[in-house]
Amino acid sequence: MAEERRPSALEILDRLEGSKLVANIMHFGRVLRAAGLPVGPGKVIDAVASVREVGVTNRRDFYWALHAVFVNRRDQHDLFDQAFHIFWRDPKILERMMGILLPEVITEPPPETMQPSRRLIEAMQPKGADAESEKEREEEIEFDAAMTASASEVLQTMDFEEMSADEVARAKAQIARMRLPIAEIPTRRFAASHRRQRIDMRRTLRAAMRQGCGAIPIVFRKRRTRPPPVVILCDISGSMARYTRMFLHFMHTLTNDRDRVHTFLFGTRLTNVTRHLRHKDIDVALSHVATTVEDWSGGTRIGECLKSFNQHWSRRVLGQGAVLILISDGLDRDAGRGLADEMDRLHKSCRRLIWLNPLLRFEGFEPKSQGIRAILPFVDEFRPVHNIQSLDALINALSRPAGRRKEGIGEWLKAM
């Protein structure tokens, strides 16, 4: 039966080729691109080919055919779903065309769509209106900034208070030159070597052929090493505000220095800012971060944030022997509730957990607060981080090969 129906659908599409449907698939692709999905001309061609195979007799098949082509991450699904229902319902092109050309049509009523996302609304708007709304939005932000704690105030509070402007500039320049030489870990790949350890049979035989018959010169190889992934979790709550800007510079330098660096900021909720920090220009990167993060200089809920990290991200970014750097003063609004469990899980899922705490700059620091007491038993190293010197010391420490786990915190645990 299916065999019989196919040619008819094909025929219809052939008649449509170059007319409405192909053009509309292209427009649909453009809407998705404007909404932020990575859709290029290649995908549109794929989409047309797919629709030609599946046919337009069944709306669900049509939906899933376009889905298979245009979506390539799970988080794009919702955007696609909304775009599909709005685009293919509103112009009603599919139904109208099928209504004319096909006697029996299997259509399902379009499901009730939820409030479409803002990105999508903008993508659907014509250019002029878009620019206008852009202007409106800018005004909105300005207004916001004047009236409430938002972007511009963030810049003030992010400042490193004790330094003069000149010193800050110099410190930033210094940070920009920093490299983080975390001891490399051996991989399972090999590179040519002069040390007589492992024989590289393949290259040995090639060399033998080059030399002609006679003695076979043996060629060696060694294991390649590579820096492990680095994941940074940085506290941006009110108590950390004085340091946050410096840390952002540090994280930006680190992100642009090597691959496999992931950065998360947290106060009352967790935000992944890896993508923004990858921007080469520090000012652009920081302004992106400033608009993405919503909980600058507020309270801290370390337990909740670590929980959401463990649940959603740890399995995706902590693989392959990652080193985790936690930057926080350990002062927790929830008084350490649920924190120990989450720290335990975090410690188990990474290769090395380093806690950087600016409070350590005080001579007689004692691990008194409940948050600090909950975190401390689950870290491998506990270090100060309040000036350039401490960052330098951190870099030195990281370039040494990792010791046993929890090696660096014996003294602290005794003090507790």
Add this chain to the structure above:
Amino acid sequence: MTALPQSVDTVLECLTQGRYVADRSLATALFLALKLHRPLFLEGEAGVGKTEIGKVLSETLGRRLIRLQCYEGLDVASAVYEWNYSLQMIEIRIAEATGDRDRSAIEEGIFSERFLIKRPLLQALEPDVSGLAPVLLIDELDRTDEPFEAFLLEVLSDFQVTIPEIGTVKAKEPPIVIITSNRTREIHDAIKRRCFYFWIDYPDARREREIIAMKVPGVAEALTRQIVAFVQALRKKDLFKLPGVAETIDWTNALVQLDKIDLDPETINSTLGVLLKYQDDIEKIRGSEAAQLLTQVKTELAASR
């Protein structure tokens, strides 16, 4: 059945015949992959039946299954080809001893197909004995590292492999490629762009009951209902690792082995390790939480009847 399915419906039939209960959406993606000769990229939580698709396809389409299990450091020597060095050495020794061939003849000789050990990717470019292209299952691609991903680009877009000593090997008919990922890291867009993408979600209750009925025949209808409702309720809980379909099937098997016809708190507590794989999760559910969940499930089932 050896010909490729020609419509979404036949793909569905094909999967059902292979005892795989699938959504129409999955069948659509699969149909497109088969028809347009593109790899199908499957993502989803562990235990939702990603790998199974490859196996079922190979079975129902009567094609050879070539499986490449990915791991960190997977290299060309273990994924594509390697030269048989000892055999090459012997060949050189013999040539020396007899002294009847010149250098270039030997070189040509020892870098020929006779000394080539073919690994999965190279095997997949060749038709099997019946002349059909095989099913290539690249399992858990997220476990390998970026260099290997980059290497796969050539294989997946042109279905060809370049061996410097021999030349380029190209598949006459492209293999059916299924790639799975557990999403322990994000796969590069360059790979995904060459594939059709599908996210396999946990099934709804009705579909999960169908799966159980198919995979564990002979379970009482009432017990199946309880099991599925319990697992579905468990998936709404705040757990580190939610139970997949594979776990549901394992648990059903366990309960059948224990001769249970009705769920009770004690049995759940003692068999929870089949469903949940993290100690924290087990701690959280065991005892009162499990009992409460069971009561809730039973009341709901009674109400719906």
